[in-house]
Amino acid sequence: MNTLIPSEYCLGPASQIPIGEGREFLVGETKIAVFRSRNGGVYATQPLCPHRAGPLVDGLMGGNILACPLHAWKFDLSTGQPVLGDCGLTTYPARVTEEGDLWVEMA
């Protein structure tokens, strides 16, 4: 992947992700996790938990808080900050267009 130019990628229809859940996407060679919360948010983060590499998309969401499925570390998806645990997540700006497409910005 070109790491110099910041760019935005279209991941296709947001409806690929059920509301309140996350799905993993491959963007170029990079995997990312994208979540849609019940209060309308859409968030993109690194795919694996910084604790022991749990698959974050299999976690449980409560608003913008995500709990990892393996040992329940918790993260604020909007900032990547840990709510319960020692370190946070890399986040990427994400949005859904009026047509319902999902776009993620990755530097």
Next chain:
Amino acid sequence: MNTKQKLVVIGNGMAGARTVEEILARGGAEQFDIVMFGDEPYGNYNRILLSNVLNGSQDAKEIFLNPLEWYAENNINLHAGVRISAIDRVAKCVIDTNGAVTSYDKLIIATGSRAFVPPVQGLLNEDGTDKHGVYVFRTIDDCHKIAGYATKCARAAVIGGGLLGLEAARGLINYGVEVHVVHLANHLMENQLDAPAGAILRNTMEKMGVHVHLGKSTSAILGDDSVTGLAFKDGEDLACDMVVISAGIRPNSEIGRECGLTVERAIVTDDQMRSIDDPDVFVVGECAQHRGRVYGLVAPLWEQGRVLADVLTGANPKAEYHGSKLATKLKVMGVELASMGVTEPPLPTDEVLHFADPKRGIYKKLIVRDDQLIGAILLGDSSKAAPLMQHFDHGTNLPEDRTSLLFDLGAVPAAASLLEMPDATQICNCNGVSKGQIRKCVEGGKRSLKMVMESTRAGMGCGSCKALVKDVVEWVCDGQIEEDPSVHYYVPGVPLPKPELVAAIKEQNLKSVSAIFAALSDGVEEVGSKMALSSLLSTIWGADYAEERDARFINDRVHANIQKDGTFSVVPQIKGGVTSADQLRKIADAADKYNVPMVKVTGGQRIDLVGVRKEDLPKMWKDLGMPSGHAYGKSFRTVKTCIGTELCRFGVGDSTALGIAIESRFAGIESPGKMKLATAGCPRNCSEAMVKDVGAVAVEGGKWEIYIGGAAGAHVRKGDLLCVCESHEEVLTIIGRFMQYYRENAKWLERTSGFVPRVGLDKIRDVVVNDSEGIAARLDAAMQKSVDDYVDPWLEAEQPVSPNQFVTTLPMVTA
């Protein structure tokens, strides 16, 4: 201009310094310039640990609660080593022994107590100088002096067989001296123990090498210039070359009397810890007398300090102290002892529970009135002290099963005394959290169990250490643990206990998790509550429940158990552990086809295909053609069976047929915790039915004994005999009814091994077997509806319910 008031504190001990901490915590630094005077030339230290300093297990440096830097950091002007000789209330100032004068706007007297020295002859030399070898035990300096002298002695006597005397005696042993305790009463620690407990304690002390003399009144200390022995009123004497006097304490209240404050047994205060004579003078600690009582233990002093700080800073001008109940965990090295309330039943109608095992030095006694604990003695094994103290403090009703108050039958091993446990000891074995980490966390201000668990993660693994974590938190908080209100809620995110929550769900016809959040918690979705709410809704509404997959844990979204590497395990149903060549062939083929890294025979008598990729799950289920074994959810799991009458020469009941019937009927039923069952063909119990959530054991005569509440996981508990059934049908009805009662009334994740003792076996038997509440038919019908509504989740292989349900990674669509 400095608008701050000047606060002067006389006494820099445990109460004085703690009160100042409480004042600072309420923003007192903004309101007051604080000046403290302490007779001892140190910062505040933990007097309770002096016995450790004396016995050499801790260095004096280690017991400081507020080192000198603390005062500097908090802008407190500490005069360490300066004694106040007088208070002038008219001029509002204090005068120290050097004559220096310090004025105050508000004054706190926290002068504590000193050791009481009874009037015996020969305390001093004839010329009035101190006799070498006579000591009291109250301060760091006392410890150093005692230790220094003991090394030169062959034989030491301790006057006083109370807590402090025994601690001193135990400490002296470590210096290689022969130790004698001389006690006036007829048994040791008569304030905290009854006579039999005192006798057992005496025995324990003697085994440690401490000689005990009871009913002895000392009349004189013998020796010129240095101690050579004690003389007693009965004419006998005891040769010794040092003596530690530990005959009680006397409040340091003279300073109050001399400035005109009312002093009875100590300086008299009102409920706000204010002296009754002067609104600007407060009194706290052992020198205070409140409602006629003077306390000699720290817990009450903490409470007093909080009230004083609330009042003085205005944080709560109405705060009041109403007195404390005395519950103490005492610590003589090597002796576990807890005592609270009365030691003998005051009324003939009071209930007394007794257990004595003198050989092992164990004695337990509980005194109960109207289901409430009014007194307890635990000697030699204080593992049950924490819950008992809670009952005692809060006046809560005791459980019906009183034995559980005295013993942990098959529960977590009793921890060694927390005080003796080194900081490095690992408390939580799942998350590797030590006692020291928990202590630091509490000291850092997290004073509730929940906060400590969330920030250290202690107790958040298998949960078996939770009680111990709680003990540590309580110990560090000195019993002043704050209760998180959410412990009473069914889930943390909805502020309702289970019965109210269930009522609200039914009343408002809430069918989905998001509807509950919208209606009952202002629309705020709480992640830790979702699983529990989905399970509850499924129990309440069965097939009418509007399932939202995002409210389910991943295991219940893909009907398999997640593994550490993000793959899943597949455990097909093998009813009663009985399989066939055909099933085994299918399992073997699926294992080959999907490159399953491990095929494992489980402890639940079935076969686990471990390490399956998410996308292979639906395909594998189709190939297997077997229903889900539900090895992943909070639900009915398996029935472990033995051979029974089929072929076993001892079998008296057809355990396999019964097991299969049970598993066929209740497969996959959701519940607050896992339900693991077993049937055994005879009381030899090869399938371990007595340690299952529900176990059926065949007995002669075609009958089945039903055990409930057994466990063999993180805690081990033998199940309780619920009843005896006459037929397979009756077994199915009774256990179905019990399981429904459990589903409706247990807390989230509470296994039957917690539920049964909590609710009480008698109560459960009344409801489930005797139908005392007339709800048996309703319970049966509710269970029947759940059974009817059950659908094998693996059928979702044909029709996934959510987009990309079984996809691990989606490709990017290139525009």
